[in-house]
Amino acid sequence: MTLTAEARTTGTPASQAGMRRRRAAETRAGYAFLSPWLVGFFLLTAGPMLASLYLAFTNYNLFNAPEWVGLDNFVRLFQDPNYIQAWKVTGTYVLLGTPLKLISALAVAMLLNNSRRGQGFYRSAFYAPSLIGASVSIAIVWKAMFIDNGIVDQVGQVLGLPAGGWVGDPSRTMPMLVLLTVWQFGAPMVIFLAGLKQVPTELYEAASVDGAGPVRKFVKITLPMLSPVLFFNLLLETIHAFQIFASAFIISSGTGGPARSTLFYTLYLYFRGFRDFQMGYASAMAWILVLVVGAISFVLFRTQNRWVHYSGEGK
Template sequence: MTRVLSSPPSLAVDSRPRKRRSRSRVDLSGYAFLAPWMVGFVFLTVGPMLASLYLSFTDYKLLAPPRWIGLRNYEALLTDSRYQSAVMVTLKYVFLGVPAKLCFALLIAVVLKRSLRMTAVYRAVYYVPSLLGGSVAIAILWRQLFGQPGVVQQLLALVHIDTQGWLTSPSTALATLVILEVWQFGSPMIIFLAALRQIPQDLYDAASVDGAGRLRQFWSITVPMLTPIMFFNLILQMIGSFQAFTPSFVISGGSGGPVDSTLFYTLYLYIVGFGHLQMGYASAMAWVLLVGVAAITGVLFATARFWVYYGDE
């Protein structure tokens, strides 16, 4: 009787440890590339924020150790008339400048959407103010244009229109800074232009067949389809406007004048912190600004469901 010898079982190679080692190397490489950002985020962002939160509860004059005083800095903000003036000026600047800027940006984007000659050149030219708007040079140029005597005042004098310097009058100084804010419409314009080109042309063709004119198409098709982009631009521009500093600092010479009419919140924070060396009080102002902007942003997000159209409803 012949015995049949069974062949030895094949040894299957387990590749799981090798895959784990390969995945671990990939993970380590990713963490290595992220490490500089993480270190910077912890030591340059989170660390200073926590330090300023602590200092907001202290009396810290920068040249002496901080002394714990609890909520006295926050209580002092309620009775600081100049602080309240800075809050009102900043709110006016934001709620006048941001809507006007977005409307103007949308208007230019609608015009540039059409097939015009040199459209790329126009886009680049219109975007330049956004690149330079936050610079000291543009603020100085604006002071030369609207100051006393300024180029605008001299041009108006040629047609026998006598005006005082726009930046030297409390009634027009803030409006001049709002115009500067609107002039920097390039960034939201580019975003609006990209969104306009994503709207299907079939919607406009169908509306034209139904007899809708251009204005009706704009309000019934363009505006609803652009509401997510409007919301996005609104959030970005609002936060940026609350942080505006350079125009007020340069144009007013760091004083917020005339008569505190251009005293932005950030400028007053700078004056308190680096002018009066009241770092504890300035830290409290910074945290109130952070909470205030977060609250306004939260309200916008809460109300967005009533007017932002995402196409899934």
């Protein structure tokens, strides 16, 4: 007996039931493999975030029960001169460090994009600082380099620059920290390098035939083709810049000095929460930071259509 087209398509009730059981078994297996991550997410991420949201509306010192105070913590924030200073320091760091880091990463990626002898060594050497990350050891070494009579001070004196370390000078601490983040450009460099490998060489050849120079090729071909990668790096590095803590804590010796020049937002949040035991106030600070970073990310996503060009869109 032959099956009709409908029977072949839908199958018998028994086969449909078997298919549903297999799908259910696959679903259970998938959730079983995901369960460690789900447990970690709800216990270590979502749970503490919800608790922090509640504490932001309370007066809590870690020792007594939280006392509901409503919006008082948020009102106090903008009456706190140290809080305003923390935003100024962090904003300056983000506006200076992020563009310089991306420019350095892109410049080195373009240099390494051409085939040359020892290319693998150079790529590894430039990427190595990013493997170390913003660790305590790197911050200690960086501080030792920029203190009075440190190696940077000694080289500066040889070059005729004024003597004196950068660590104790409020006008030099921000450039010193910006240099540290720019030095660790390896991660965005690798991403830029991967993007450069995807740019068709035919575009450059056609531009050369039309008489385009290196600058015009960069503006008209390289940047548009790299715009998705540039958007990704810009978003990621901006978020990372707002999270600076370890290097600022070590270089300032845990004080935010000199003259509050290293009083970054996360550092001041730490002071309020774990030094002054004002956990409700610190939680309010944390949620303001989440909202600001979220708003910046939202603006970047909303404006990407104006300058980010994906292949196949015909822009």
